[in-house]
Amino acid sequence: MSTPIIEFRNVSKWYGEGENRTEVLSNINLKIEEGEFLAIVGFTGSGKTTLVNLMTGLLEPSEGEVLYRGERITGPAPERGIIFQNYSLLPWFTVYQNVALAVDQVYPDWPAAKREEHIRRFIEMVNLTPATEKRPKELSGGMKQRTSIARVLATDPDLLLMDEPLGALDALTRGNLQEEILKIWSANRRTAVLITNDVDEGIFMADRIIPLEPGERSGLGPEYRINLERPRNKKALNTDPDFKKVRTEILNYLVQLGEAAKMERDESLALPDLQPIQPGTSSFGWLRRAS
Amino acid sequence: MSQTTTIPASAKTASIKRFLPSTTNLGAKLPGMARSAGITLASMLLFLLIWQLSSSYLYSVEAESRIDRVLAEQGPEEAEAMRACIASGDISCKPNTLPSPAEVVKASQLLLADHRTISADKAEFKAKTAGVNAQRKEQGLDLITYTGRPSFVDQIFTSLKTVAVGFLIALFIAVPIGVIIGLNENLRTAFNWFIQVFKPVSPVVWLLLVFMIVKTLTLGSDSDTSFLISAVSVGLCSMWATLVNTSVGVSSVNKDYINVAKVLKLGIGKKIFKVILPSAIPLIFTGLRITVSVAWMVLIAIELLAQSPGLGSFVWEEFQNGANDSNAKIIVAMFVIGFIGFLLDRVMYYIQQSVSFEKALS
Numbered sequence: 001m002s003t004p005i006i007e008f009r010n011v012s013k014w015y016g017e018g019e020n021r022t023e024v025l026s027n028i029n030l031k032i033e034e035g036e037f038l039a040i041v042g043f044t045g046s047g048k049t050t051l052v053n054l055m056t057g058l059l060e061p062s063e064g065e066v067l068y069r070g071e072r073i074t075g076p077a078p079e080r081g082i083i084f085q086n087y088s089l090l091p092w093f094t095v096y097q098n099v100a101l102a103v104d105q106v107y108p109d110w111p112a113a114k115r116e117e118h119i120r121r122f123i124e125m126v127n128l129t130p131a132t133e134k135r136p137k138e139l140s141g142g143m144k145q146r147t148s149i150a151r152v153l154a155t156d157p158d159l160l161l162m163d164e165p166l167g168a169l170d171a172l173t174r175g176n177l178q179e180e181i182l183k184i185w186s187a188n189r190r191t192a193v194l195i196t197n198d199v200d201e202g203i204f205m206a207d208r209i210i211p212l213e214p215g216e217r218s219g220l221g222p223e224y225r226i227n228l229e230r231p232r233n234k235k236a237l238n239t240d241p242d243f244k245k246v247r248t249e250i251l252n253y254l255v256q257l258g259e260a261a262k263m264e265r266d267e268s269l270a271l272p273d274l275q276p277i278q279p280g281t282s283s284f285g286w287l288r289r290a291s
Numbered sequence: 292m293s294q295t296t297t298i299p300a301s302a303k304t305a306s307i308k309r310f311l312p313s314t315t316n317l318g319a320k321l322p323g324m325a326r327s328a329g330i331t332l333a334s335m336l337l338f339l340l341i342w343q344l345s346s347s348y349l350y351s352v353e354a355e356s357r358i359d360r361v362l363a364e365q366g367p368e369e370a371e372a373m374r375a376c377i378a379s380g381d382i383s384c385k386p387n388t389l390p391s392p393a394e395v396v397k398a399s400q401l402l403l404a405d406h407r408t409i410s411a412d413k414a415e416f417k418a419k420t421a422g423v424n425a426q427r428k429e430q431g432l433d434l435i436t437y438t439g440r441p442s443f444v445d446q447i448f449t450s451l452k453t454v455a456v457g458f459l460i461a462l463f464i465a466v467p468i469g470v471i472i473g474l475n476e477n478l479r480t481a482f483n484w485f486i487q488v489f490k491p492v493s494p495v496v497w498l499l500l501v502f503m504i505v506k507t508l509t510l511g512s513d514s515d516t517s518f519l520i521s522a523v524s525v526g527l528c529s530m531w532a533t534l535v536n537t538s539v540g541v542s543s544v545n546k547d548y549i550n551v552a553k554v555l556k557l558g559i560g561k562k563i564f565k566v567i568l569p570s571a572i573p574l575i576f577t578g579l580r581i582t583v584s585v586a587w588m589v590l591i592a593i594e595l596l597a598q599s600p601g602l603g604s605f606v607w608e609e610f611q612n613g614a615n616d617s618n619a620k621i622i623v624a625m626f627v628i629g630f631i632g633f634l635l636d637r638v639m640y641y642i643q644q645s646v647s648f649e650k651a652l653s
Contacts, residue, residue, distance in 0.1 A: 058553060078555055081554070084547065088550060090566065090569070092569040101551075101557075101565060106555070
């Protein structure tokens with residue numbers, strides 16, 4: 001078996017030290033193979049963003065190591081492109097300039113004309129050509145995320161990371177963009193990692209789904225293989241027995257874990273021993289009475 | 292979750308409206324505008340009334356005390372003569388106090404007339420010396436320049452020139468230093484005490500400090516250093532707001548933008564010019580706007596002390612002069628100073644609005 005493109009070895013990540021230490025991820029072991037589409041699903045606050053930031057290199061593990069093609073990740077690099085949840089477009093740049101910032105950085109040796117052609121091709125690919133000269137504030141949420149997708153794809157990353165890329169979008173735009181991302185992905189079959197809180201989205205898009213346990217000290221749950229044929233049809237999926245089965249399994253797993261996590265936290269809190277201050281009985285009361 | 296989507300829709304439309312020309316709802320706004328114009332006008336009239344009343348009160352107090360003094364020193368006859376003299380409005384015995392609005396208007400007309408006379412004088416002088424100057428230029432000698440008294444309008448332009456130079460000094464010191472200390476937390480710590488301690492120092496003390504340094508640096512040269520001293524002092528007094536704002540703006544760039552720069556591995560130059568500075572520009576310009584206001588405010592005090600020409604020394608000279616219309620001229624200068632300060636602030640406000648356009652809407 002070839003070297004996995006990303007490998008987590010006993011990775012734990014915590015923030016703060018001593019009493020304030022909050023462990024977000026605990027003992028994560030994960031291998032991501034070349035060319036696969038992996039989805040990681042989890043509730044909010046289960047450390048999904050931390051997990052993806054460990055892969056980009058924006059964060060370093062507190063314990064263990066994250067390997068990229070067998071080498072330890074020491075910092076971010078454009079070869080591991082990321083689509084941020086909140087788009088992270090630079091508001092003072094137009095769509096073109098936002099994409100150009102990335103392209104100019106990754107292909108500095110290309111002649112200007114080639115770069116421009118490249119930029120325009122990717123803007124076209126996400127159907128934003130009419131908005132090329134618009135600034136982010138003039139774009140809808142979906143258009144912003146398309147720009148962000150174009151920016152990442154234009155740099156031809158080896159590994160495409162998506163941190164809840166469609167989380168802030170409405171259901172219709174979400175569906176459209178899911179299909180578009182899949183279309184672009186299947187054109188060159190790069191490795192992709194999708195972080196999401198939507199199990200359906202995960203099943204629709206990925207080859208493999210791994211749930212992330214909720215709460216503190218999250219670990220990874222059992223993996224679920226999705227062997228549905230590509231290209232997948234969203235409408236047909238809804239009645240597909242395999243889809244339903246996997247979906248129920250994953251949801252059950254997550255819900256059950258969620259319940260367990262809630263039980264764990266169910267301790268009665270000690271209330272502070274305080275008496276309410278009544279008007280007129282405070283320490284300044286004598287002033288009023290005296291006058 | 293997402294920061295971009297949590298902006299309430301109402302706030303968004305409000306900020307958009309601010310930038311759109313309000314031609315569409317001008318009709319609806321008109322009564323409101325008329326009302327606010329009416330209120331402004333009424334308050335101006337009230338202001339003039341209070342001014343008039345207090346100046347006439349002060350006038351009578353001054354007149355009475357003058358008559359009483361004459362009565363005590365020279366007897367009743369002379370006192371009567373003084374009373375008659377004051378009543379007649381004769382200049383020789385006019386009580387010197389807060390001038391009335393009418394006197395101020397008259398003084399402003401006098402100043403304008405004076406300006407016209409001096410300009411005519413200057414033009415005449417120029418015509419007269421044109422031939423001689425042309426010769427002197429050929430021989431490589433210094434040109435003969437007009438050395439007469441500057442008019443009030445000339446003083447205004449001198450002041451504007453000083454404040455412009457001072458502002459540029461502040462700009463070129465504060466913005467680069469602000470960017471550098473904004474980028475590095477250790478440098479920020481190192482500069483913190485310096486800023487905290489020197490920011491509140493009075494303009495007068497800055498002037499003295501600059502005087503000490505410039506005096507030594509220009510030893511041996513007999514050029515006039517007062518302009519340099521006042522411009523540098525103005526710059527040093529007014530640069531703090533820009534310095535602080537720039538460093539805050541640079542150090543508090545949205546983390547998302549920094550992450551983009553990190554993931555793309557942007558070089559330091561690109562990172563500063565394409566990500567950090569555009570993001571900090573609205574705050575920098577807010578700082579510059581404060582700097583202009585402060586520069587104009589301290590300029591008058593500094594000119595007054597540095598004996599450099601300008602509105603400040605005009606005011607001081609008039610005060611020392613003590614002529615009949617000196618007080619009125621001082622009040623004219625006060626209005627001119629206030630009005631120019633207001634205009635400078637407006638100009639900076641519009642520049643600020645135009646550069647923060649992108650940011651405000653994103």
